[in-house]
Amino acid sequence: MGYFLTVFGGTCWAVSGACGQFLFENRGLDANWLVTMRLLLAGLLLSGYSVVRWRGKALEVFRSWRSVGALLVLGMMGLGLCQYAYFRSIELSNAATATTLQYTGLVLVMLWVAVTDRRLPRRSEVIAVACAMAGAYLLATHGDPSQLVLSTTALFWCLVGAAAFAIYSVQPRGIILRYGTLPVTGFGMLIAGLVLCVLFKPWHLVGEWDGVTVAGLIFIVIFGTLLSFCCYLEGVRRIGASKGSILAAVEPVASALLSVFWLGVPLGTMDFAGIALIVAAMVLLAGDGSAKPDQSEKSLKNR
Template identity: 40%
Template sequence: MGYVMALLAAVMWGVSGTCAQYLFEEKGVSPSWLVCWRMVIAGTLLLLFALFRKKSDAKRIWLKRRDVFEILIFSTLGMVAVQFTYFYSISLSNAATATVLQYVGPVFVVGFYAIKLRRLPKPNEYIALALALVGTFLLVTHGSFDALVISEAALFWGLLSAVSLAVYTIQPVQLLRRFSSPTVTGWGMFIGGMIYLMVSNPWYLSGTWDMGTYLAFAYIIILGTVIPFSIFLASLNIIGAQTASLLCSVEPLSAALVAVAWLGVTFTGMDWLGTFFVVITVALLTLSKRTVKLPALRAFWKLKND
């Protein structure tokens, strides 16, 4: 049952990105508007889950100045950054490409800790880095050195999404040692949404709002955030973090399949090969014993919810 739950969470996250592409391309919804209200609404629901769970520590996070400072930093530099760069990358390319590019993020995490701990990467980490580079190259060039198959802006924001994911993964490590994942994620998303609310213009309802728009938006909030987050946490207790994390590496693949089947996104053989290489990269890093011991990699899977 735990295997099914972890896989289902990964698929639901992947479909969430495709729903966002549908809102951007078919309904004219602004990425900025979607990011704001996704964080506010989903953050509120996750925070309620954190507040009313057994042995809740959601209120305790505000008792010490250090914790308050760290959750505010995580909300802005972590949560807002990773949400906006990912959704904006989707609006410039497609859900499949944006999701695959974001999944290069764990490679940046490994690189950061290699520098911080002053150690050379292990052989399998070198292999993962090579696969990530080759996969990204195939995805954005289709193997040609002459031109990109996506815009330079899409590539820039896609890679920035990967870097943001690395920051989002590394920054809250200490918080996750003192507080539960629902508490950190719930407060991070809610506070980030409220901050974004003050600097954006979310009151203007952009795009065409019909039944399809409402359903896609509801999916992103409920089935693309709250429910997969909950069932993934439950799967950790059944099959363990490493196995659940490995199964969740199918998220880019699910995003690609749904984007092709539903929205008619053109995905060539080179795109599939690039996606496969990135998925293998995440799998290698997950299976690496030394990498799994890194608290930030554990944080990545505890916090994963886009």
């Protein structure tokens, strides 16, 4: 069950990215509106669930200025920027490329851990960095340095997404261990959604609206955000963080397959080679971890 839940969560993330690309290309939606509504609706549902389940304990995160500050950083610089950069890069390129390049953020996480632990990177980590950089190079240039396959803007947002992914992976560890994963993530999403509402004014509808558009939005919010996160979290709790991180490699692979067979994106040999190299980097980095259950959810239950 743990393996199934982890793979299911990663697959849902991949399908939500492909749904986003479909809505951008066929229904005229844009990343500004879609990301704002995704974070706002998912934040309301997840934080509401947390309050109902844990009552006052879920709101304890707002009782100290330090935790509120950490929550604001998570919401705006982690979740908000990560999600916006991800869907913006999909809008400018495609789901497979955006998803794969965002996972190069794992390299930044590895470098940060090495610096904070005051140690040199391990051999497997150095190889992983080389694989990730080579994969990103192939995706961006197809092996020809004189020709940039991605637009400069698309590459910029892919790299911003990778950096935000690294922030999201490292910054909230302390606050999550203290207050629990679901409340912190729910309130972080809600904060990000409210900030984006001020910037992008989502009450002005964009694009063509029909049953397909509504179904795509519902899938992105429910399956691509709430269920994917909860299933992945429960899967990692059952099988350990190391195995869970390796199984997360299903997301860029699934994104590539969906891009080719559903969205008709012409991925070539160099694209698949780049995706394979970045997935290999993920597996190498995850292989160094210990397979211990996630403690963040357990911490809230025990309080």
